[in-house]
Amino acid sequence: MPSVVIIGGGPGGYEAALVAQQLGAEVTVIDRDGIGGSAVLTDCVPSKTLIATAEVMADMEQAGRLGINFADAQGDAATTITVDLARVNERVKLLAASQSADIEGRLTRRDIRVVRGLGRLGKGGGAGGGEVIATLPDGTEQTFHADSVLIATGARPRVLPTAQPDGERILTWEQVYDLTELPEHMIVVGSGVTGAEFASAYLSLGCQVTLVSSRDRVLPGEDADAAAVLQDVLERRGMNILGNSRMESVTRNGDAVAVTLVDGRTVTGSHCILALGSIPNTEGLGLEEAGVQLVDGGFIRIDKVSRTTAPGVYAAGDCTGGFMLASVAAMAGRIAMRHFLGDAVQPLDLKQVSSNVFTSPEIATIGWSQAAVERGEIEADVIKLDLAGNPRAKMQGITDGFVKLIARPGSGVVVGGVVVGPRASELIHPISLAVTANLTVDQVANTFTVYPSLSGSTAEAARRLHRVE
Structure with missing residues (x-):
């Protein structure tokens, strides 16, 4: 043996x-x-469990648009929803x-x-x-x-000599689960997947959040259209995103944390998460x-x-x-x-690996990217269909997000895709199947979808890539 x-x-x-x-x-x-x-x-597992609670909080923000009102035991309108971070x-x-x-x-x-x-x-x-x-x-x-x-x-987690975690106010992403009270102002250093996820989560939980990005946008390694949607949503919801801002050091003074940038600016908050890679x-x-x-x-x-x-x-x-x-x-x-x-x-x-960024909204990807197409690494057609026109999205009050399909010209074989929206991690699966099984856009388009459903946008995007020979 x-x-x-x-x-x-x-x-x-x-x-x-x-x-x-x-x-x-x-x-x-x-x-x-x-x-x-x-x-x-x-x-x-811990981060996505925390994010699951944040998702509920984010959904509650939209409740009023759907006709849902909250009231206390006396019938008075309840205007504030809070989270018990210790229990979370x-x-x-x-x-x-x-x-x-x-x-x-x-x-x-x-x-x-x-x-x-x-x-x-x-x-x-x-x-x-x-x-x-x-x-x-x-x-x-x-x-x-x-x-x-x-x-x-x-x-x-990667740390720097000038930014040493103390496990209380200056934290790596492994140390945040010992917090028992919601931070007043969370500064997240790093705008990659980990930084974006925690910034989005704490924003939904009710924190003031500042995201420090050394690049010109959040998620520099992801689809540019997807990153633009996410950044727009986060800023509309009140996040302060500092682009092209490289961190020099992080220091603590009592109950305050100061993040000093290389250009001399200083951002002060109550806590800081270091998301500097691995x-x-x-x-x-x-x-x-x-x-x-x-x-x-x-x-x-x-x-x-x-x-x-x-x-x-x-x-x-x-x-x-x-x-x-x-x-x-x-x-x-x-x-x-x-x-x-x-x-x-x-x-x-x-190229068959599907991945997801668990922000609000989520961003899921598979296969070849639009950036690779634009660089000439592969010849392909690209279609982007906004979710705002999807009937199920309208019913649920979803206004941000899209489905993007990338397919080879001529054969129509699906080689990549992007989904931005709620539960994009689930919606990417049919596109992943198409990429793995070398399905064509016509095969995807001619597969029944439920009406109404968000996945209907995937079939609609595929129909728009159909070519009449």
Whole structure:
């Protein structure tokens, strides 16, 4: 029976473990912080749980337009909706812990050994019968034989010497769940996905929010039309967005936090979230000694089947850079184990990865982008259809958002798409199916949709790309 040792219990690790066990391997998972990793314990699950509460608050802002009024027990009009952040964060942490326990229980029921400790490559580096060493919580070491090793150690928030988190007022995105009172003024430094999500969430929860962006707009890496819609919505709702404003330092003075910009301006608030990117957890693993090449600030170099440059050593998840998504980590881990154990495997194709920004409104994308079309990287037709004309959107009071389809000329094969609107993370799925299955715009257009529905706009956009030969 082949033996597999997985270092790291996040999505890349635990999904790989399940596949390896299913294919007949003896599997050990060495994990430091808790099964599920940061995705479950400090990042994806907690943040999206917090955002779920923020979504309800955002919906309440629109209630009056739909004819809904609030009144107290005496029948007087209620004009203020507040959030109990202590209860919200208590629920966030409870759900994260419960999800972690559920995943660990699934592993142990499948006879997958879970070891608490710090793993590193030992003699042989995992290549055809190497060793993996786990340093246990009591300081002792345990050695495991491994025919193959998967590194899935994730990443952590990047901080700067001039902006050090204190866990109380200056926070990384992993530390916000200890807040018990809603901040008076939250400053978010960084306008990428993480920064935009937290800025949008705290705005909906009732905070004054300032977003500091080093670029000229929010979400510089996303579809430009989508980012423009989001920025317009956030500013209309009262967010102060400082574009082309690079942070120099963050300091605390009592109950106040000051963010100093490189041009000398200072922004003062009660709290600050640092959303400055991620650093891979690849130190102290014995990687370079084993021949594993590190690139771009410590990320592990892998190929499309998750192999590193060292024989028998694979890697998956945020420690490899690229699309730092739980879904990508999980798929890369599964692919690694299928490849090692001889099962049929399809290399990872990042053009088939659907992703979502959980702001209000959400932004979901798949495949080739309009920017790539404009740069001449692919020849394609692009259509954008605003949701404002959709009958279901009118019923729900939705005025912002759109569906965008990108299709090859001639064949009409769908190669990309963008959805901006409520629950865009759900609405992107039919476009993802079209991209993955090489469906044409006519096939999408001729598939029945429910009337009225937001997804009807996807079919309508496809109809507008139909060409009469």
